[in-house]
Amino acid sequence: MSRSRLEFLGSLAGGLAHEIKNPLSTLKLTLQLLEEDMRKDDSALARRSLRKIEVLLREVSHMDEIVQNFLHFARGHDLKLVQTDLRELIMELLEFLGAEAKARNIELRFDYLGRLDNLVLDAGLLRQALLNLLKNALDAIDPTKGGEVIVRAFVRGDVAGIEVIDTGCGIAPANHERMFRPYFTTKKGGTGMGLPMVRRIVEEHGGQITFESEEGKGTRFLILLPVDPGKHDALQAMVAVDNRPGDQA
Ligand SMILES: Nc1ncnc2c1ncn2[C@@H]1O[C@H](COP(=O)(O)OP(=O)(O)O)[C@@H](O)[C@H]1O
Ligand SMILES: [Mg+2]
Known part of the structure; x- marks a missing residue:
């Protein structure tokens, strides 16, 4: 077309x-x-x-x-970019989800590295994006077995990274390609708009989102964002960044 x-x-x-x-x-x-x-x-x-x-x-x-x-x-959204403390934003989200996680036998953890207090982003939208990822992570874990959801955040040069890791059911390889498609859902009553929204928000910030998953073991989403989307070298920094934050944390 x-x-x-x-x-x-x-x-x-x-x-x-x-x-x-x-x-x-x-x-x-x-x-x-x-x-x-x-x-x-x-x-x-x-x-x-x-x-x-x-x-x-x-x-x-x-x-x-x-x-x-x-x-x-x-x-799309009109971004309201303001200097934001990412550590605080994530702590608030985890606190908000604390009771629900506990009820589902899920332990929430947060690790961070580097200065996270001077990111420039739309805090409301980023919160919405992370909340979507966290809710998916909680949903992936069978409450009769329990598990762990870990958020890791780091800043390296001009790039900030946020990982959302769960020890849940994982994603069947056949579904990997469909994950970010609007209306794709495997949940009863799901909207299938969570991940498309997340990707949209991340990309509006000049960032990118990827994931890796193993069935039965869990899933890891990784968001990379320029520390300041307004800086014109932000995009170059995004391209240069090492995609494996696990090595530095
Ligand atoms: N952390 C995760 N673990 C396992 N599957 C996931 C995870 N996150 C997303 N998914 C899969 O991707 C689908 C789409 O997610 P999403 O767009 O948020 O819509 P919804 O949550 O309404 O189903 C989910 O139905 C689920 O099958
Ligand atoms: Mg969802």
């Missing part, structure tokens, strides 16, 4: 998603009001209706999530 045709289809799909967004939020709001009304009535009919309304609300929320993801993904 030609590039202009692709762009045309892209903007058509974007317009469609945007048009769906408003009626969808009206639908959601109205269902919530209806739900409130039904709760006030304790007849058998009202109780049955309430259960149906809950199903509708769940499905509408799922649609809403799909549309939101699509719009963010299709349009």
Whole structure:
């Protein structure tokens, strides 16, 4: 397909998603009001209706999530670049996930190396990206067996690296190629938009993301980011970097 045709289809799909967004939020709001009304009535009919309304609300929320993801993904983000302490950002995320990890018998660990307090990035977006990777890592571990999720961060010259490692189920080789494709998911109720979003955010920062995985053993994602995407030598630094941070940490 030609590039202009692709762009045309892209903007058509974007317009469609945007048009769906408003009626969808009206639908959601109205269902919530209806739900409130039904709760006030304790007849058998009202109780049955309430259960149906809950199903509708769940499905509408799922649609809403799909549309939101699509719009963010299709349009990209305007980065708000600010000096950020990556160590702090990661510690906050791990704290946020602490209770959930514990409930699933998962130990969270954080190792870091070098000065992480002067990265220039969009903290909200990077947090979203790391949260997606961490949630996938937690999901990969069977809670009856438990396991470990390790985050490692380092800065080397003009490049920052973040690894998210889990001792989970790993990824079948046949799926490696599909991992970053929109809507690819192996989870019940999954959106398949997590990794495409992560990649999008990393690339918007001028960085790159790779992974390696062994079935039954676990998975390691590696994000490399220029310490300051505004510096024009940042890209060269990215190309020059050694892709095996394990050797230095
Ligand atoms: N750490 C991981 N370990 C094993 N499989 C993973 C991991 N991260 C992602 N995957 C696989 O990639 C798929 C897509 O992930 P993602 O885009 O985040 O969507 P979702 O989490 O909604 O399924 C997952 O369904 C899972 O099969
Ligand atoms: Mg996910």
